Structures are given as structure tokens and as C-alpha cells.
Amino acid sequence: MRSTRAAAAMLLCLIFSAHVFAQTSNATLGGTVTDASGALIPSVSVSAINVGTGIVTTVFSNEAGAYQFASLQTGTYTVTAELPGFQTQTRNSVALGVSQQVRLNFTLQVGTVAQTVEVSVAADTLIATSSSSVGTVLPEYKVRDLPLGGRNVMNLLGTAGGTGPTEDNFQGNFAGGRLSAVNVTRDGFNVNDGRYNYGALTSTYTTAPVDAEYGRGSGQVQMVTRSGSNQFRGSAFWTNRNSALDASKWFNNFNGAPKDYENRNQFGARLGGPIIKNKTFFFVLVDEQRYMIRQTFVGSVLTPLARQGIFRFFPGADNQNVTQLNPVVDRNGNPVRPSSATGDLQQFSVFNRDPLRPGYDPTGFIEKTLLARMPQPNDYTIGDGLNTAGIRFTRRVKGYDLAGSNGNDTNRDQFNTRIDHNFNAQNKLSFVYTWERGRNMSQQAGIANWPGGYNGVNWKDPRLLNIALVSTLSPTVVNELRVGWKTEAKLSRAPWYVGRPSGFGPEEEKVETGEQAKEAFALLPKYNGIPLQVVTTLFPSNLVDWTAGQGTNRSADSPLFTYGDTLSWSKGVHAFKVGGEMRFGHSISANDSNMTPIARLGAGGPAVTGIDNTAIPGLTGNSQTAARNLLTDLSGSLVSIQEGFDIRTPTDTRTTSTPSSKTRGRSTRT
CATH class of the missing domain: 2.60.40.1120 (Carboxypeptidase-like, regulatory domain)
Known part of the structure; x- marks a missing residue:
């Protein structure tokens, strides 16, 4: 979890050994x-x-x-x-x-x-x-002062011996093992990803003579949150990386493209000191990051005549854009007769040729919503040039993070605190709490591919709580009791997500629904009050990024409760230690992929008639397909409606429509 990101608040120990601390x-x-x-x-x-x-x-x-x-x-x-x-x-x-x-x-x-x-x-x-362990200890001042671009303390692993890339350079190795096999603890508590895989679980047996208190490979990473002292000490920090201070890339200069825009602000403050001198101490760290980039993106749109149902072509030639061998347009979209054409530019209306598809979609969604919001083309490097083209625009991305990983290019807020209290010389208590919030964009949640579109969001809310009590029971016996809890809630919300309808699932979600989500939801066509995602053939429905595999709602959490106790006893020249640890963890996940029905337009239904090279001489096979797809998209010709739903019991019928079967598990109805 990214609660380990607070580099200035921690000590870091990297240990490489079969014997561990x-x-x-x-x-x-x-x-x-x-x-x-x-x-x-x-x-x-x-x-x-x-x-x-x-x-x-x-x-x-x-x-x-x-x-x-x-x-x-x-x-x-x-x-x-x-x-x-x-x-x-x-x-x-x-x-x-x-x-x-x-x-x-x-x-x-x-x-x-x-x-x-x-x-x-x-x-x-x-x-x-x-101990026979070999490792590197980085004290607090080194962790605080070493420059880290993303302020991620885990990036310091590369400064220690025993780390390096693998042969494929895909995943590094740590003490001879994979990074995924490294055991990571903070203040004595396990903070590894607690996600359980679906299906049968396999067990790995470690045959090396590791201590009973540890496992999970030969490499260990141990961190400790910084404590306060008898003196008040604090500081504030701010770092900025802005492309205005960077040189442009060589390829940008070669292609005459503007300099890439990137702006990363990292700022925060730390303060530590006594609450009661020589007795109670505190430390607080606030760590923030704001990250924004501007991307040049080209989305697919229809040309002005194609929106009216007018299809253009050169007889005997396939339509090709300016990047292809025989372009039919120049860079400004003006028609250019290719050498393979047998005649001049021609055009025809795709309407009133097929009796089943006489005109625009009768619901009005295609003409009044989709086409009304579709921007005009300004780029002819994609599409066929005459009927489909591109809209080139600058897309602003405010923080980018995937749901299943932890990136550095994120917008996040983090709060860390530690309180240490000494009841007396025999009993000492420590309390550590970390909270973080991330709100970022990603393709998983959906990013609009037209100007004025809507974006989804990835939420992450990891939290960590540790309590430890060290008690000296006698001059030779010391006991340490530990209790901990962590959670790593992750959510992806589509641009149109406004909350779960009542009656779906045991819990009713209350979400931070913004006005943009309400606007995006209002754009979706409804059938009996049920919203539908519409997927076209010639162009993606990029109002709210409804392309396949994107714009889904998903969530995951892996709460973990840890209870541990360690008893140390010295006798003569020998020291003994005995203890145990119990971890209670489980995984919770939800994936609403296809839960909102998907309406697909295009071929697959009744065959399109009236658009072929008999009715329209000189229309090549590729142009016939493109013209038919234009008709099926504009007329709203429905191929299928697909919906995923969960059946919790053999009699469960709580779906947005009538389920096609009554078996346990997850089903898809088409």
C-alpha cells in the first residue's frame, strides 16, 4: 500500500538473509x-x-x-x-x-x-x-534528505546491495528472489498486499532456516515511523517539476511539435515534539502531491456530410487518409482523386435505401445527443478521410493511477501521526496511524476521447493503525504486545456512476457523486428506466468513453487485523525469545463490468439492402462495408443488448431485467 510513501517520516532497513530479525x-x-x-x-x-x-x-x-x-x-x-x-x-x-x-x-x-x-x-x-543477517540500515536523516522524485520510500531499495534487475528487466530481484516475495513491515506490522487470489490457493514452503517470526522469502524490508523528541522540530517543503524549465524532446523538435507539458507539485509539513517532556511525544506529517500532464490526443469523429447520412467515395478506389499510400484527401480534408480511381468524387445518401432503416435512430439519441455533441474534425491522419476523420485536442490528465498498482504520477493527500507515551520505566506505548486518499484518472475508469467529454476516477483510501505496548516484567523478562489493522480500499468509477440502485447487494453505497457524473448519466439512453451504454461501429461513443473494456465500476479491499506478542528472556549468557502472531484477513471485491446493459449497433441483424455495387456502381467492397456501418450507426440498428448480472441464490431475480437462467454464479445475458 502507498502508506509507505511518507519518506521523511520513516527509517528504512533492508535485510538480505535466510536468518531475519x-x-x-x-x-x-x-x-x-x-x-x-x-x-x-x-x-x-x-x-x-x-x-x-x-x-x-x-x-x-x-x-x-x-x-x-x-x-x-x-x-x-x-x-x-x-x-x-x-x-x-x-x-x-x-x-x-x-x-x-x-x-x-x-x-x-x-x-x-x-x-x-x-x-x-x-x-x-x-x-x-x-544475527547472521546482512543488510543496509538507512537512518531517518538519509531517508528524509535523499532526493526522491515520487517521494516513495520504496524507491530507496535500489540504493542497497543485493538488488538489481532481472534478465528481462521486467521485475527486479531482491536478495536473490522476486520483489513479490519480499516481506515488507512497518512498525512491526505486515503491509504486503493482502489480496487473495480466486480459486484454489497454493502453499510455498520455505526450507531455509528462517526465524519462526518471519517468512515470505529471504529479503525483508522493515520501516519505522519517525518519533517526536523533547524539542519541537518541524519543517515545510515544496518541490516542483514543470516542463517550462525542461528542454523539449528531440522528436518534438524534429516533428515541430510543442513541448510536452508536465507539472508536479509535492508539498507538505512535518512537526514533532513533546506533549509532556520526558514522557509523551508526538510526530505529524502531511504529504501532498498534485500532478497534471497535457496529452495530444486524436479521437474518431464523422465528417460534416457523413453526419447527415451522405457517404462519399471515388469509384473503383478505397478511401484512404493522408498517411496511407493512395490518400483521397489532403491534410486539410480537401478531396484528392487517387490514381486508382475510375471516376470523380461521388456521394449518396445511405437513408431511404433499406426499408428497415429509413432514417436516423427513432429514439433521437444518435442525432440529438451523440451527433449534437460530436466535435468537428481537424485531423485527417485517421479514419478514411472523406467520411471519418479525427479530432486532435489537448487532453488534460490530473493524476494517473491504475486500480491494481501504485503509481508515482498521482494526486494524493496523506496524513501520518505517531504518539509515544511512557507510563513509567517499565511500560511504553506507541500509537501510529496513517491515512491516504487518492483521486486519479485512468483508462480503466474511462477517459473522454472528445473535448467536453467526461472522465471516470480511480479512488484509493489506504489506512494503517498500529498499537504496541512494551513492558519490562522483570530485570530479565521483556514483553511486547502488538495490535494492528490495515485496509487498502480501491475503487474505479465510470464517468456516469451515480451510485448503486437500491436493492442491489446487501450494502447500499453512498458515493461522492458530482454534477458531471449526473450529466453523463443523463446522456445515457434509457429503456424502461434502465440506462444503456451504446457502442457504435464506425466511431466510439466518446461522450463518456463507452468503448469496450473501459468505463467499468469495480472495487476491492483487503482488510487485515494483526495480533502479536513477543516475550524475551535472558538467562546467563543466553537470550531466548518466544512469541506468536495471528493475522485475520479477507478480500472483498466487486466488478460491475457489463452490469449496465451494453447496446451494440452495427451488422449482425437483418442484412442491409440497397448499398452495393449494383445499386451504386464503382463502390468497392471496403466502401460498401463502411457505408453500411454508417447506416447502421445513424439508424440505431441494434445487434444485441448484453448485460452481466449476479445470481446469489437459485431464486434470486434481482437484476435489471429478467435473468435467462437461475444458477449460482455470474452470468451474462444477451
Whole structure:
């Protein structure tokens, strides 16, 4: 889900190993305490002070001289070891990354407690001997400061070793496996796509010696949301990429085309600080993006005479546009006699030749709605030139995103917050919530191919909630309880979608219906009050983009509830960890493809009469087909009406028409 996009709010850990870190995203710090002779020292007080929050966590070395902090929040620490009769030793700048297991040993010298030895620890001197994992830890400042065009933190994966493209360069590999096999967690919670496939499910068994808390391949990506500190710190940001500042592409210059237009604005603000000093802290991030491009698009339309039912042709020649071998028009649409023609330009009316199709569609939809809104042609590089041509215009796309993937060229709003509260030295609570909203265009939802048309929309509303409680039950026992919930609602709405009719399905949808959707819905012809999508033959019905496979309504969601607990226990020189995690997830989807009946015009019904080379000498076979298609489109000659519907029970008849069968499952009626 794209809730991981808030790059400035997170720490990122990329791990490549068959052995992986614990499910918790907190770090583990441990080691031994010895004297100058190498003898192990018990009962040494070891304190870890979080530099940002001032929170102090204290443990004691056991009879084997070993100490362990089983669950420390990521950040920079000052670690101190002290015991009466010995000099106090302090290690400064101990940086703990996501899920790191770090070993830090102390050697105490004889002296008084008042004598202190301070040592600054470089990040590369920390020894992670308790794990064989090999990985890269990116601290918060690197995640925040590294330039990212889409502000997608997952794009940082390419900066780590162990990543690269596959042979076909289609999907990258990560730690030797596919990207789809990478386990991604945030604040200790799984945020992988929770969608379940239809049909029988297969199981994959991992034979490598992975920890019980992990699976899903040898590569792991772990992220932690940034926390507040004892000081108020905040910033605002804005970045802009505008084609006005870019050079034009070489091919645009070669073809004399204008420079492509692109405008990307990314802006937001972050603020963190104390609610109660040394006790309660907050962090808030607002991340926004607005993206717009302008595309030169050419849609199909009828020429002025063809709209009146007048078909033009050159005897003995097929109609071809200016890009073809024997064009019948020039670039301005003026007729040009091709060399293969046996006579001059001719024309005839397709009406009043076929008794079944004497004129325009009697409902008035074709003439009064479709043709009335059809723009005049200005491009003769498509169509046949004389009867069909193109409308070239600049199409504005405000955010583009597919329903089943996460793109960077989107319009989105995102809100992230984290609250950390320390009840006392033994109990610490963290709360993380992320909400995002995306409203974008795509071909799946429908994009108008004529000026003044209507566009569909893809909605995405991912949300994530994490709560974790870390409790020190005794000097040697630490417990971490985790509860989480995430949802990844995705919806595609056709341009004419105004909501689900009452009585269809167990839930009644309330949608954000705009005036444009109402206008587009009003354009649809109705049969007994039921709206119909009309699909023509010669030209697409681009008022609301009714071409096949587009303009459908669909939705999907995969809510996931996670409950986990991890218990850490140290005994002597050994550290033990036991825990479990339960995930309750399911997938919900709906696809209204063909639920709104589709009326198809064209050949397939009674044969067209009166349009052939006997009645019209010199009319070639291709021209005969084109002229007949013009007649069937203008006259509204219906081939079929197709409707998809769901039958929930053997007696379910709640469809927009009478079902043709009464069996379980999804059916299509024609």
C-alpha cells in the first residue's frame, strides 16, 4: 500500500538473509561487562538514554556478566555502565536502526564512580554478532534528505546491495528472489498486499532456516515511523517539476511539435515534539502531491456530410487518409482523386435505401445527443478521410493511477501521526496511524476521447493503525504486545456512476457523486428506466468513453487485523525469545463490468439492402462495408443488448431485467 510513501517520516532497513530479525521493529542491544583482567562482573547497572526523548531504560548484568535491552525504540542512545568501585564508562552516539541486534561490550577499570570514561561510538564499530543477517540500515536523516522524485520510500531499495534487475528487466530481484516475495513491515506490522487470489490457493514452503517470526522469502524490508523528541522540530517543503524549465524532446523538435507539458507539485509539513517532556511525544506529517500532464490526443469523429447520412467515395478506389499510400484527401480534408480511381468524387445518401432503416435512430439519441455533441474534425491522419476523420485536442490528465498498482504520477493527500507515551520505566506505548486518499484518472475508469467529454476516477483510501505496548516484567523478562489493522480500499468509477440502485447487494453505497457524473448519466439512453451504454461501429461513443473494456465500476479491499506478542528472556549468557502472531484477513471485491446493459449497433441483424455495387456502381467492397456501418450507426440498428448480472441464490431475480437462467454464479445475458 502507498502508506509507505511518507519518506521523511520513516527509517528504512533492508535485510538480505535466510536468518531475519524479529517481528518487532525495535532494536536489541546487549553485551557483557568485564573488568581489566577479563573477569565477568555481575550486578552492573547499564542504562540506555534516548538522546531525543530523554527516556532512560536500565538493566543489570546477570551472574554471567551479560546484559540485554530486549526492545529499544530506534534512535541514538547514550549507554552507561556503572558499579561502585569501578569507573563509570559511557558510550555516546550509539545509533540503533530498525530491528538491529547489536552487541556492545564494556570493560570497567577500578576507580570511583565519580570517575567517568566517555567514548564516542562510530556506527561502523557496532557488532551485530547475534544475527547472521546482512543488510543496509538507512537512518531517518538519509531517508528524509535523499532526493526522491515520487517521494516513495520504496524507491530507496535500489540504493542497497543485493538488488538489481532481472534478465528481462521486467521485475527486479531482491536478495536473490522476486520483489513479490519480499516481506515488507512497518512498525512491526505486515503491509504486503493482502489480496487473495480466486480459486484454489497454493502453499510455498520455505526450507531455509528462517526465524519462526518471519517468512515470505529471504529479503525483508522493515520501516519505522519517525518519533517526536523533547524539542519541537518541524519543517515545510515544496518541490516542483514543470516542463517550462525542461528542454523539449528531440522528436518534438524534429516533428515541430510543442513541448510536452508536465507539472508536479509535492508539498507538505512535518512537526514533532513533546506533549509532556520526558514522557509523551508526538510526530505529524502531511504529504501532498498534485500532478497534471497535457496529452495530444486524436479521437474518431464523422465528417460534416457523413453526419447527415451522405457517404462519399471515388469509384473503383478505397478511401484512404493522408498517411496511407493512395490518400483521397489532403491534410486539410480537401478531396484528392487517387490514381486508382475510375471516376470523380461521388456521394449518396445511405437513408431511404433499406426499408428497415429509413432514417436516423427513432429514439433521437444518435442525432440529438451523440451527433449534437460530436466535435468537428481537424485531423485527417485517421479514419478514411472523406467520411471519418479525427479530432486532435489537448487532453488534460490530473493524476494517473491504475486500480491494481501504485503509481508515482498521482494526486494524493496523506496524513501520518505517531504518539509515544511512557507510563513509567517499565511500560511504553506507541500509537501510529496513517491515512491516504487518492483521486486519479485512468483508462480503466474511462477517459473522454472528445473535448467536453467526461472522465471516470480511480479512488484509493489506504489506512494503517498500529498499537504496541512494551513492558519490562522483570530485570530479565521483556514483553511486547502488538495490535494492528490495515485496509487498502480501491475503487474505479465510470464517468456516469451515480451510485448503486437500491436493492442491489446487501450494502447500499453512498458515493461522492458530482454534477458531471449526473450529466453523463443523463446522456445515457434509457429503456424502461434502465440506462444503456451504446457502442457504435464506425466511431466510439466518446461522450463518456463507452468503448469496450473501459468505463467499468469495480472495487476491492483487503482488510487485515494483526495480533502479536513477543516475550524475551535472558538467562546467563543466553537470550531466548518466544512469541506468536495471528493475522485475520479477507478480500472483498466487486466488478460491475457489463452490469449496465451494453447496446451494440452495427451488422449482425437483418442484412442491409440497397448499398452495393449494383445499386451504386464503382463502390468497392471496403466502401460498401463502411457505408453500411454508417447506416447502421445513424439508424440505431441494434445487434444485441448484453448485460452481466449476479445470481446469489437459485431464486434470486434481482437484476435489471429478467435473468435467462437461475444458477449460482455470474452470468451474462444477451
